[in-house]
Amino acid sequence: MRCRKCNRHAVLNMRQHKLALCEEHFPEWFISYTERTIRRYRMFDRDDRILVAVSGGKDSLSLWDVLLRLGYTADGLYIDLGIDGGFGYSRLSYEKVQAFVAAHPGVQLHVVNVAGLYGETIPEVASRKLRGRDKPCAVCGLIKRHEMNRVAQQEGYTVLATGHNLDDEVAVLLSNVLHWQTGYLLRQAPVLVERDGMARKVKPFCRSYEREVAAYALVQGIDYIYEECPYAVGNLTNFYKDLLARLEMESPGTKLQFYQGFLKAREEGFFCADAQGPVEMHPCPRCGQPTTVPGLCAFCRLWERDRMQMNADWNADI
Ligand code: Q46
Ligand code: ZN
Ligand code: ZN
Numbered sequence: 001m002r003c004r005k006c007n008r009h010a011v012l013n014m015r016q017h018k019l020a021l022c023e024e025h026f027p028e029w030f031i032s033y034t035e036r037t038i039r040r041y042r043m044f045d046r047d048d049r050i051l052v053a054v055s056g057g058k059d060s061l062s063l064w065d066v067l068l069r070l071g072y073t074a075d076g077l078y079i080d081l082g083i084d085g086g087f088g089y090s091r092l093s094y095e096k097v098q099a100f101v102a103a104h105p106g107v108q109l110h111v112v113n114v115a116g117l118y119g120e121t122i123p124e125v126a127s128r129k130l131r132g133r134d135k136p137c138a139v140c141g142l143i144k145r146h147e148m149n150r151v152a153q154q155e156g157y158t159v160l161a162t163g164h165n166l167d168d169e170v171a172v173l174l175s176n177v178l179h180w181q182t183g184y185l186l187r188q189a190p191v192l193v194e195r196d197g198m199a200r201k202v203k204p205f206c207r208s209y210e211r212e213v214a215a216y217a218l219v220q221g222i223d224y225i226y227e228e229c230p231y232a233v234g235n236l237t238n239f240y241k242d243l244l245a246r247l248e249m250e251s252p253g254t255k256l257q258f259y260q261g262f263l264k265a266r267e268e269g270f271f272c273a274d275a276q277g278p279v280e281m282h283p284c285p286r287c288g289q290p291t292t293v294p295g296l297c298a299f300c301r302l303w304e305r306d307r308m309q310m311n312a313d314w315n316a317d318i
Helices: 025-040 058-069 089-103 114-118 122-130 137-154 166-178 182-187 210-219 236-250 254-267 298-302
Strands: 012-014 019-021 049-053 073-080 109-113 159-161 200-202
Touching: 012 210, 019 025, 025 058, 025 210, 049 058, 049 137, 058 073, 058 089, 058 210, 073 089, 073 114, 073 137, 089 109, 109 114, 109 137, 114 122, 122 137, 137 159, 137 298, 166 182, 166 210, 166 236, 166 254, 236 254
Parallel strands: 049 073, 049 159, 073 109, 159 200
Antiparallel strands: 012 019
């Protein structure tokens, strides 16, 4: 396979774009494709201060790299979840983030240590609250969202960027459609506008295939953690990703069409009207972040040790 631009050996053949590129032209294309996604969905501009949530994985570190190369003001946020999984997952992830920072003088990294701040790691708080009934992902997601918002607000960032790629978005979309989660479909977007004290959230890689992001990290020499979080193994999202990979194999471009078709339907108003009207939000009396039910938000209830087990739907507070 030859590069469309220079006829040299291509490092990646993107059948969905009918485009093969070499190691010089692929990263150029990938960076400009990301810029087009940022502009297309009006994610942010040069005046914004962007906080990139970095996990040490290929997606978030590649995103940070691309935003810096495009000249945006982008700093990082690493949340130490205290997950070991028998191989030091959080420690290894942090080492990758630190290596990235060392290779990019001038960038700022904010670090939140969950156990240091709140007294328990993610597995600890999850086992106290869930009593082993479930994986810690719901608790983890709740804490990460809360901390991203808190740091963005306290440090004056206007935008919170995450490295979710097309494969992530399409797997969530399939799950939301299969279960007709209309509330989640309403909120699944490349940009969630700021409101009620929550930072604007953006996903600049939402139209980029996971293998494109992986190829970008490889070509640019970005060192990232290959291992997934131990709690991600065998989850339903990965099952949907496998199904979608089979569809993509048979019919290249399926994932992109599915996702872009959904976004087009959104733009045409398909998922924009909430039958029950807009959800009323109330500020949490302790942390000030918005919550759907008056009283302490789900995050603050997590740390209420003497009260009854939380039974609220955490996702209601996204
Ligand atoms: S980090 Fe946290 Fe994920 Fe690990 S515990 Fe689950 S939610 S799988 S993105
Ligand atoms: Zn080339
Ligand atoms: Zn709160």
